[in-house]
Amino acid sequence: MLWTASLCVLWALSVQGAPMNKEKQKVLLISFDGFRWDYDRDVDTPNLDKMAKDGVKAPYVTPPYLTITSPTHFTLLTGRYIENHGVIHNMWFNTTTHEKKPYYQTQFVNEWWDNGTLPIWITAQRQGLKAGSLHFPGTASSYQGQVAMVREVEPLLYNYKNETAWQENTDKVMGWFRDQDLDFVSMYFGEPDGTGHKYGPDSPQRRDMVKQVDRTVGYIRDSAERHRLTDRLNIIITADHGMTTVYRNGLVEEITLSKIPGFSFSDLSFHLVDFGPSGMLLPKPGKLEKVYNALKGAHPNLHVYRKEELPERFHFTKNDRILPIVLFADPGYVINGYFPVQFNKGEHGFDNQEMDMKPFFRAVGPAFHKNLQVEPFETVNIYPLMCHILGIQPEVNDGHLSATKDMLVTSVRTKVSGGADYIKRAFTGLAAVAGFLTIVYVATMTHKLLKNKRKHKRSGSVKSLPVQEETKQTSF
Numbered sequence: 001m002l003w004t005a006s007l008c009v010l011w012a013l014s015v016q017g018a019p020m021n022k023e024k025q026k027v028l029l030i031s032f033d034g035f036r037w038d039y040d041r042d043v044d045t046p047n048l049d050k051m052a053k054d055g056v057k058a059p060y061v062t063p064p065y066l067t068i069t070s071p072t073h074f075t076l077l078t079g080r081y082i083e084n085h086g087v088i089h090n091m092w093f094n095t096t097t098h099e100k101k102p103y104y105q106t107q108f109v110n111e112w113w114d115n116g117t118l119p120i121w122i123t124a125q126r127q128g129l130k131a132g133s134l135h136f137p138g139t140a141s142s143y144q145g146q147v148a149m150v151r152e153v154e155p156l157l158y159n160y161k162n163e164t165a166w167q168e169n170t171d172k173v174m175g176w177f178r179d180q181d182l183d184f185v186s187m188y189f190g191e192p193d194g195t196g197h198k199y200g201p202d203s204p205q206r207r208d209m210v211k212q213v214d215r216t217v218g219y220i221r222d223s224a225e226r227h228r229l230t231d232r233l234n235i236i237i238t239a240d241h242g243m244t245t246v247y248r249n250g251l252v253e254e255i256t257l258s259k260i261p262g263f264s265f266s267d268l269s270f271h272l273v274d275f276g277p278s279g280m281l282l283p284k285p286g287k288l289e290k291v292y293n294a295l296k297g298a299h300p301n302l303h304v305y306r307k308e309e310l311p312e313r314f315h316f317t318k319n320d321r322i323l324p325i326v327l328f329a330d331p332g333y334v335i336n337g338y339f340p341v342q343f344n345k346g347e348h349g350f351d352n353q354e355m356d357m358k359p360f361f362r363a364v365g366p367a368f369h370k371n372l373q374v375e376p377f378e379t380v381n382i383y384p385l386m387c388h389i390l391g392i393q394p395e396v397n398d399g400h401l402s403a404t405k406d407m408l409v410t411s412v413r414t415k416v417s418g419g420a421d422y423i424k425r426a427f428t429g430l431a432a433v434a435g436f437l438t439i440v441y442v443a444t445m446t447h448k449l450l451k452n453k454r455k456h457k458r459s460g461s462v463k464s465l466p467v468q469e470e471t472k473q474t475s476f
């Protein structure tokens, strides 16, 4: 009887689980490049404040090292540390031919991106969902022959700060969600990174750009409302890294490798320097110790590591693309090669433990609590969070849902099928069991009654029910 009751419950649950997909939730992942965690502190940001009130805010999040654009964005899309996803730099390079490609051209180098780790678009599509991407780093590449089904890559020489274009792009993405029923879209804005680099993070120009970001956040939420998406759409807004002021003009002793005694570029087969505060060197055969010893301790603000000796927390060792010597500078400094050629007033690419490298985080939508501030967490954890909301099985990744699940109104896998639904289904299951037991009870009682009646009939008193009816009831 218990076995039959269990079958009843399973049946009730499976029938009730059927409408799941109609209630599935959507996710829009937005990155405002270089939006440092505290950029809302010296500017009025009514829309970001409202988003925190209507949803979830983390005081800051920690990006992976190396804190530069393409590697950290690919971590958002994959949940993997940079050594594991392999997009180790903004620049594709070839140590044999000495070729290097800048950020934009590297977007189109498939093998740079497609090296074993699948971004969420592909995973979602393989599991029956529809995904799109607008300008997000990694969008131009294909992965194991697949691309995001709706995608837009910005043209070369794109103006990343045009607010009208930001609004048009927002409406375009909301149209994808509404008209093409996309489940997931990643969307990228190139600011306030550009302004932070050019004028510095403490400049009035940066503060004006944060106001523009804030207006756009308001526009994004209004657009979701206009497209009637708010009851299904979860919006996550974050960034790839922060920004810090670069010291120069004689204020500090700059780091210029060619000036370091005992160091010579002729000992290197390949180098990647003059790229903010980070650098990588490939010494010629037999020259590694010489190069390392010359640089180690040569400048108080220059850190020099053999790549396998980098602290484990960097997660920037276990990949063949990472060159044997890794350099990084303290905040305020950049690493120059032959002579200073970098003139940005703001930079990123520093140790991800530095507070100035931390981005912001906001999330709003039906999956998220309202007016909740959560503890800071690493950005590798955003990927499993998004997979969970979408109800898809994540690929192997370095994040944990446990780091972000407190921001969810309920376990979303049941929310996708519905938190309330789950209770409803459990209730129906219990009702089925109760019904079954009632029937068994009635049948048993009837059986007993009939037996008694037969006894009475044999003794010649009461009319009996037909035997067939008795059989039908007890074999239920």
Ligand SMILES: [Zn+2]
Binding pocket: 033, 034, 068, 069, 070, 193, 240, 241
């Ligand atoms: Zn960036």
